[in-house]
Amino acid sequence: xxxxxxxxxxxxxxxxxxxxxxxxxxxxxxxxxxxxxxxxxxxxxxxxxxxxxxxxxxxxxxxxxxxxxxxxxxxxxxxxxxxxxxxxxxxxxxxxxxxxxxxxxxxxxxxxxxxxxxxxxxxxxxxxxxxxxxxxxxxxxxxxxxxxxxxxxxxxxxxxxxxxxxxxxxxxxxxxxxxxxxxxxxxxxxxxxxxxxxxxxxxxxxxxxxxxxxxxxxxxxxxxxxxxxxxxxxxxxxxxxxxxxxxxxxxxxxxxxxxxxxxxxxxxxxxxxxxxxxxxxxxxxxxxxxxxxxxxxxxxxxxxxxxxxxxxxxxxxxxxxxxxxxxxxxxxxxxxxxxxxxxxxxxxxxxxxxxxxxxxxxxxxxxxxxxxxxxxxxxxxxxxxxxxxxxxxxxxxxxxxxxxxxxxxxxxxxxx
Amino acid sequence: xxxxxxxxxxxxxxxxxxxxxxxxxxxxxxxxxxxxxxxxxxxxxxxxxxxxxxxxxxxxxxxxxxxxxxxxxxxxxxxxxxxxxxxxxxxxxxxxxxxxxxxxxxxxxxxxxxxxxxxxxxxxxxxxxxxxxxxxxxxxxxxxxxxxxxxxxxxxxxxxxxxxxxxxxxxxxxxxxxxxxxxxxxxxxxxxxxxxxxxxxxxxxxxxxxxxxxxxxxxxxxxxxxxxxxxxxxxxxxxxxxxxxxxxxxxxxxxxxxxxxxxxxxxxxxxxxxxxxxxxxxxxxxxxxxxxxxxxxxxxxxxxxxxxxxxxxxxxxxxxxxxxxxxxxxxxxxxxxxxxxxxxxxxxxxxxxxxxxxxxxxxxxxxxxxxxxxxxxxxxxxxxxxxxxxxxxxxxxxxxxxxxxxxxxxxxxxxx
Numbered sequence: 001x002x003x004x005x006x007x008x009x010x011x012x013x014x015x016x017x018x019x020x021x022x023x024x025x026x027x028x029x030x031x032x033x034x035x036x037x038x039x040x041x042x043x044x045x046x047x048x049x050x051x052x053x054x055x056x057x058x059x060x061x062x063x064x065x066x067x068x069x070x071x072x073x074x075x076x077x078x079x080x081x082x083x084x085x086x087x088x089x090x091x092x093x094x095x096x097x098x099x100x101x102x103x104x105x106x107x108x109x110x111x112x113x114x115x116x117x118x119x120x121x122x123x124x125x126x127x128x129x130x131x132x133x134x135x136x137x138x139x140x141x142x143x144x145x146x147x148x149x150x151x152x153x154x155x156x157x158x159x160x161x162x163x164x165x166x167x168x169x170x171x172x173x174x175x176x177x178x179x180x181x182x183x184x185x186x187x188x189x190x191x192x193x194x195x196x197x198x199x200x201x202x203x204x205x206x207x208x209x210x211x212x213x214x215x216x217x218x219x220x221x222x223x224x225x226x227x228x229x230x231x232x233x234x235x236x237x238x239x240x241x242x243x244x245x246x247x248x249x250x251x252x253x254x255x256x257x258x259x260x261x262x263x264x265x266x267x268x269x270x271x272x273x274x275x276x277x278x279x280x281x282x283x284x285x286x287x288x289x290x291x292x293x294x295x296x297x298x299x300x301x302x303x304x305x306x307x308x309x310x311x312x313x314x315x316x317x318x319x320x321x322x323x324x325x326x327x328x329x330x331x332x333x334x335x336x337x338x339x340x341x342x343x344x345x346x347x348x349x350x351x352x353x354x355x356x357x358x359x360x361x362x363x364x365x366x367x368x369x370x371x372x373x374x375x376x377x378x379x380x381x382x383x384x385x386x387x388x389x390x391x392x393x394x395x396x397x398x399x400x401x402x403x404x405x406x407x408x409x410x411x412x413x414x415x416x
Numbered sequence: 417x418x419x420x421x422x423x424x425x426x427x428x429x430x431x432x433x434x435x436x437x438x439x440x441x442x443x444x445x446x447x448x449x450x451x452x453x454x455x456x457x458x459x460x461x462x463x464x465x466x467x468x469x470x471x472x473x474x475x476x477x478x479x480x481x482x483x484x485x486x487x488x489x490x491x492x493x494x495x496x497x498x499x500x501x502x503x504x505x506x507x508x509x510x511x512x513x514x515x516x517x518x519x520x521x522x523x524x525x526x527x528x529x530x531x532x533x534x535x536x537x538x539x540x541x542x543x544x545x546x547x548x549x550x551x552x553x554x555x556x557x558x559x560x561x562x563x564x565x566x567x568x569x570x571x572x573x574x575x576x577x578x579x580x581x582x583x584x585x586x587x588x589x590x591x592x593x594x595x596x597x598x599x600x601x602x603x604x605x606x607x608x609x610x611x612x613x614x615x616x617x618x619x620x621x622x623x624x625x626x627x628x629x630x631x632x633x634x635x636x637x638x639x640x641x642x643x644x645x646x647x648x649x650x651x652x653x654x655x656x657x658x659x660x661x662x663x664x665x666x667x668x669x670x671x672x673x674x675x676x677x678x679x680x681x682x683x684x685x686x687x688x689x690x691x692x693x694x695x696x697x698x699x700x701x702x703x704x705x706x707x708x709x710x711x712x713x714x715x716x717x718x719x720x721x722x723x724x725x726x727x728x729x730x731x732x733x734x735x736x737x738x739x740x741x742x743x744x745x746x747x748x749x750x751x752x753x754x755x756x757x758x759x760x761x762x763x764x765x766x767x768x769x770x771x772x773x774x775x776x777x778x779x780x781x782x783x784x785x786x787x788x789x790x791x792x793x794x795x796x797x798x799x800x801x802x803x804x805x806x807x808x809x810x811x812x813x814x815x816x817x818x819x820x821x822x823x824x825x826x827x828x829x830x831x832x
Binding site: 038039040056058063065066069075076077078094096140144147148187188189190191390393394397401413 | 454455456472474479481482485491492493494510512556560563564603604605606607806809810813817829
């Protein structure tokens with residue numbers, strides 16, 4: 001590194017981790033190049049709301065250039081990084097080479113189908129705006145088809161929705177979908193008997209939202225069952241051919257709609273990175289968030305694998321990503337100023353998941369809540385954390401409207 | 417027709433004409449089947465706003481089932497009518513046959529490229545939500561590409577946007593795009609010299625918005641030129657290969673973005689209809705809006721061709737479609753009640769086009785306006801006419817926000 005010039009920091013990914021790293025360097029004497037394959041940051045915790053027509057894609061996305069309008073030391077480049085060379089210290093983007101002095105890899109993850117090629121082919125997922133909109137289109141199409149299907153069994157199959165994975169995304173999607181059916185679709189399809197519809201939530205393990213405390217796992221199960229979600233624990237998927245879900249115990253469910261929320265793995269560009277990897281291809285990093293052997297290269301967010309003080313892997317959630325982004329920015333400043341780096345300590349701000357109208361589970365300051373109060377906290381925090389004042393107003397308006405009128409924003413089927 | 421049973425009215429198309437026909441029969445003793453290939457009605461006059469990121473797709477679309485929740489005599493079916501048999505009195509939909517007693521064909525039009533296969537392949541259009549979103553993606557992509565293009569000539573080509581057609585859509589798109597560049601993109605791309613950007617409006621004839629009075633045509637030209645739109649009258653397109661627009665006079669414009677707004681023709685299903693056709697394949701109808709020889713079949717909206725009292729063809733605009741929808745419903749009721757039908761008379765409510773912030777042209781009650789007052793009328797009328805109270809509030813909020821902050825809703829690039 002030429003110590004006379006301004007150091008160049010390349011940040012790959014404008015998710016929670018990358019965004020926070022970029023902000024942490026706002027006042028530093030560095031040049032930042034922020035790279036993302038999309039031109040917008042996505043508020044991923046609400047992506048499932050797009051799938052159930054509760055929010056619009058634009059309400060949980062914010063153009064990256066708008067976010068950084070006032071940060072003069074940052075340049076945004078849209079594109080997909082095709083290679084990272086940590087030896088020569090450059091990344092390849094849109095056919096060009098971008099050299100860096102410091103690198104922050106915050107590329108997130110992609111859906112892990114664990115080798116289920118048939119699920120990848122016929123199933124739906126919630127990874128970005130496109131997959132969420134595709135899922136919304138599929139859900140709405142099934143109601144349209146059911147509305148002109150005379151055969152009862154066929155109609156029931158069309159109106160069966162299987163969600164795989166009992167983590168927060170699976171639980172929130174199942175709860176919200178059950179409510180969409182009972183509150184909104186009932187009015188849109190007065191001639192359909194919506195008792196024929198069912199939402200099935202499959203979980204391979206013996207409880208939902210595994211990393212939550214026991215009392216919240218139980219509360220979640222009860223809240224979902226009260227909303228008529230058919231929760232099947234200890235249910236392993238065996239195959240899905242677009243018509244039938246087969247479980248390991250031999251049971252079959254006839255459906256055209258399987259939403260897979262059961263795993264995340266590393267993106268392609270990390271597969272070629274010569275580094276030690278954990279399950280799912282996540283990069284094992286030092287407690288300082290550095291790539292071992294490459295002090296100028298940091299890996300953070302879902303792409304990184306790190307154990308906490310109790311030797312448990314840090315979960316792939318937004319609060320970890322945000323804190324790591326801030327910590328990586330500080331450590332880069334320490335490197336520049338030739339100070340000792342500090343290890344990352346995750347401060348758990350609490351857990352929160354919603355199971356539909358008036359129902360959520362939360363653990364905050366060590367106290368577990370469920371029901372209405374947890375739900376109110378969930379609504380407040382999610383609106384507060386959405387980026388952009390305009391989006392906050394729009395989401396608040398939306399949810400208030402839905403709450404009062406039992407309506408959902410836009411049940412639009414768009415072409416794919 | 418079995419006079420003892422309730423008559424079955426099939427309406428194809430839930431655009432302005434079909435919607436109004438369905439509403440006109442709300443209190444009648446008929447069964448209505450309304451068919452559309454989309455599950456939503458689209459407020460087409462604002463579609464260009466989606467292309468310039470001024471509005472969201474959902475703000476100008478409303479689910480058809482929501483619109484007709486309270487109309488108990490109506491069933492909606494989503495799908496594409498593959499054939500209309502006016503002899504046997506049925507339509508084919510999703511592989512089924514739907515027999516009718518009365519038919520209202522309100523299928524609208526599609527883009528007429530007048531044989532320019534290259535323009536159809538490489539150009540963009542504004543016909544439905546998908547094509548408008550594709551256009552938006554293209555516009556935003558060009559700015560992203562320009563932002564990392566070092567060569568001045570290449571950059572200028574990326575930032576050149578050619579709109580073909582000087583009708584209301586072309587004029588409104590050109591004005592709004594020029595403002596997007598000068599007010600919003602300037603802030604998003606502080607390192608780009610946006611004097612290198614240009615909006616070109618090509619019109620083959622010798623004036624813009626041909627069917628408006630002369631003083632408004634002149635005012636429109638001046639307003640566009642004041643916004644730096646390069647208006648080229650008497651300019652005939654010869655070809656477009658995705659890189660260069662060639663004009664009939666030999667001139668060339670280097671651009672990757674051509675937006676075609678220059679024509680509408682009949683949709684496929686009408687091509688096979690055995691009926692007399694006008695230019696563009698539009699169906700020549702009787703003054704009662706009936707298909708000649710088939711008193712129970714009505715054709716209305718953009719799909720129909722009818723001359724007014726001065727022997728001029730009625731324009732393909734929403735006000736004509738709405739009035740024809742209402743008139744067709746009344747004539748169907750007269751047929752049922754064995755009364756004499758009445759011919760359609762178009763009542764011109766005025767003309768209105770906007771050319772961006774604070775600038776519009778209008779003719780209302782025979783008086784021509786331009787500038788701020790016309791613009792304020794335009795804003796008010798368009799918000800008022802959007803279907804759904806929620807959408808009205810959202811569009812109002814949006815436009816107020818954009819007006820105050822010189823911001824545009826969502827400059828999102830979504831995958832296609």
